[in-house]
Amino acid sequence: MAVLRRVVTRLLIGVGVLWGAASLTFLAIHLVPGDIALLILGGPDARPTPEALAQVRADYLLDQPFVVQYGSYLGNLLQGDLGQSYRLRIPVSEAIGQQIGATAALSAAAVALALPLTFAVAILSAQRAPWIRGIVSGIEVVLAATPTFIIGFALLIVFSFTLHWFPIGGNQGPAALVLPALTLALAVFGTLSQVLRNELEDVLEQPFILTARSRGLRDLAVRFRHALRHAIIPVLTMSGFVVAALLGGSVVVETLFSRQGLGSLTLASVYNKDLPVIIGIVLLAAAVYVVVNLVIDLLYTLIDPKVVTA
Amino acid sequence: MSITDRTLAPVAVQAAPTGTLPTPAEPRPHVRAARRRPGLRPGLVLASAFLLWLAAAVLVPGLLAPGDPYAVEPARSFEAPGPQAWFGTDDSGADAYTRIIHGTATSLSIGLGATAIGVVGGTAIGLLAGLNGRLVEASVMRVLDVTLAIPEILLALVVIGIIGGGTGNAILAIGAGSIAYYARITRAQTHLVRRSGYVEAARTLGLPGWRILLAHILPNVLKPVLVLATIGVGSAIGAGASLSFLGLGTPPPAPEWGAMLSAGRNFISNAPWLITLPAAFLVATVLSITVVGRELRRRSEGRLP
Numbered sequence: 001m002a003v004l005r006r007v008v009t010r011l012l013i014g015v016g017v018l019w020g021a022a023s024l025t026f027l028a029i030h031l032v033p034g035d036i037a038l039l040i041l042g043g044p045d046a047r048p049t050p051e052a053l054a055q056v057r058a059d060y061l062l063d064q065p066f067v068v069q070y071g072s073y074l075g076n077l078l079q080g081d082l083g084q085s086y087r088l089r090i091p092v093s094e095a096i097g098q099q100i101g102a103t104a105a106l107s108a109a110a111v112a113l114a115l116p117l118t119f120a121v122a123i124l125s126a127q128r129a130p131w132i133r134g135i136v137s138g139i140e141v142v143l144a145a146t147p148t149f150i151i152g153f154a155l156l157i158v159f160s161f162t163l164h165w166f167p168i169g170g171n172q173g174p175a176a177l178v179l180p181a182l183t184l185a186l187a188v189f190g191t192l193s194q195v196l197r198n199e200l201e202d203v204l205e206q207p208f209i210l211t212a213r214s215r216g217l218r219d220l221a222v223r224f225r226h227a228l229r230h231a232i233i234p235v236l237t238m239s240g241f242v243v244a245a246l247l248g249g250s251v252v253v254e255t256l257f258s259r260q261g262l263g264s265l266t267l268a269s270v271y272n273k274d275l276p277v278i279i280g281i282v283l284l285a286a287a288v289y290v291v292v293n294l295v296i297d298l299l300y301t302l303i304d305p306k307v308v309t310a
Numbered sequence: 311m312s313i314t315d316r317t318l319a320p321v322a323v324q325a326a327p328t329g330t331l332p333t334p335a336e337p338r339p340h341v342r343a344a345r346r347r348p349g350l351r352p353g354l355v356l357a358s359a360f361l362l363w364l365a366a367a368v369l370v371p372g373l374l375a376p377g378d379p380y381a382v383e384p385a386r387s388f389e390a391p392g393p394q395a396w397f398g399t400d401d402s403g404a405d406a407y408t409r410i411i412h413g414t415a416t417s418l419s420i421g422l423g424a425t426a427i428g429v430v431g432g433t434a435i436g437l438l439a440g441l442n443g444r445l446v447e448a449s450v451m452r453v454l455d456v457t458l459a460i461p462e463i464l465l466a467l468v469v470i471g472i473i474g475g476g477t478g479n480a481i482l483a484i485g486a487g488s489i490a491y492y493a494r495i496t497r498a499q500t501h502l503v504r505r506s507g508y509v510e511a512a513r514t515l516g517l518p519g520w521r522i523l524l525a526h527i528l529p530n531v532l533k534p535v536l537v538l539a540t541i542g543v544g545s546a547i548g549a550g551a552s553l554s555f556l557g558l559g560t561p562p563p564a565p566e567w568g569a570m571l572s573a574g575r576n577f578i579s580n581a582p583w584l585i586t587l588p589a590a591f592l593v594a595t596v597l598s599i600t601v602v603g604r605e606l607r608r609r610s611e612g613r614l615p
Contacts, residue, residue, distance in 0.1 A: 016452070017455065017456050017459050020452065020453065020455075020456035021456050021459060021460060024453070024456060024457070025468060028468070028469075028472060029472055032472045032473060141597070141600065141601075142593070142597060144600075145544060145545075145548075145593070145596045145597045145600045146548075146593050146596065146597075147548035147549070147551055147552050147592065147593075147596070148552070149551075149552055149555050149571070150571075150589045150592060150593055153571070153575075153578075153585050153589055154589070156578065157578065157582055157585065157586065161578060161579050161582065241458075244459070244461065245461040245462075245463075247461060247464065248461030248462065248463035248464045249461075249463070251463060251464070251467065251556065252463070252552055252555070252556065255555075255556055256555075256575075266464070266467060267467075267556060269471065270467050270468075270470055270471040270558065271557075271558075273471055273472075273474075274471075275471065275472070278467070278468055278471045281464070282460055282464060282468060285459070285460050285461060285464055286456070286459040286460055289458075289459040289460075290459065
């Protein structure tokens, strides 16, 4: 029951976040000076006739007061209607639907690479000799500080242009997915591994670890069965942000590797000021954030039963 | 691991005579010392030296690279790095080293400008939330929660989608994307400061509210925010280069690092130095700022929210 109540509360907060994200972007777009009708007809160079402009203003309710526009926008959103793309002339949901598969595959592959790497490196390197920790933390700091597209460039130069192991880009086949996914995974690893290793270093000094060791448990078993469970909560919290941010990282990675997907759709929409698509992608990012954090919240209760009653 | 392991002995001895639960064992001193000093001393020196050198590149670029960053010499296109051109030449024969040095000012000012916008906006919003009633605070925090749900780079892209690209707009976009982060820190710190003894004392003395705010609250709130902002400058420089790489920041042919990387992408197979060297500069810069910023944070540890 407690779990159920928790889920419902979180869902309600999530709906609030989505409503807030929709309102903020709507407000930002309408507060900024600029003729939206002109944008819809193709920008200042299009030179539309006054009749066409008037027609568009009437169609998009642009001649109505702000409150009416906002109300109709929210009403449409509730029915799942994100509006019409200015540039593609198709519904926004369709434009996003066409691209979401490629980016979902990229993000899933990145997470599938990043999490095992993070856990393996952090668990094996925590509380080891100073030189091991020095090397590992050095690599983590470099990866976390390096902009994602530079990591991608490095992988491209080594594995595509020098070793010729992987294609330089495109969406064809699993081989083309390896380098883009690895790029995102390394960026995620740099951030998460620092958090997990720091936590593990603290936990491994606790008395209950000594108790576990005194029972004759081997080192690896102590790390996996006792230390990890205590160190994992901050990492989970952090992964919520990091996984939701993959949508942002995909913009850079899909450009660098010439891939189709939500990232390249975002970029094309920003170039062309295709505002409905931009709002749609922002809402999708917020929705991903809400769902990912809901899942993580449920994981907390699995890992630490005290969370539910607290 | 056997029961005679040396790490077990102190706890067993400690627990027996007092008859109470064993207090958490003091961490082994050498472990603590090693963790607090992660062996970054030479790194810190290197990072500071590199930052000083970058400052020279911003202030007197002509001294470090006397050439003209816009000079083209088509006959010398795609020269590999060598004594004639340290970092090679690009497709139009322009000297890459000269362009990198002269681009330092633009790349760094994107990072500093964006961070300044984030700190000023964030401090104002954070003070507003931290010093006013519960209703104001709750509404501000809920709006900040919403911006947390959207990745910073996507927030910057939304701003650019509305106001357009270019160096100035990129600074504005990255800065706007980071306001929420600084607002959170400021609010937390404001809560600590407003309950402190010196603010209480100032109030007892009957100082006017604006004076307490400017002379007592603001300086003490700002200190930790500025320490964290140091690290933020590094990531803002990276974000600026990313936007230029996407074609939304500084447009070519201006010598900005991200724009150079974007242009070099077309020649990655025959002139990889047009990628590797600007990239090395960018990474060295962000890394140096991170290392110095972390050191500042470490020194002010315990005084941060």
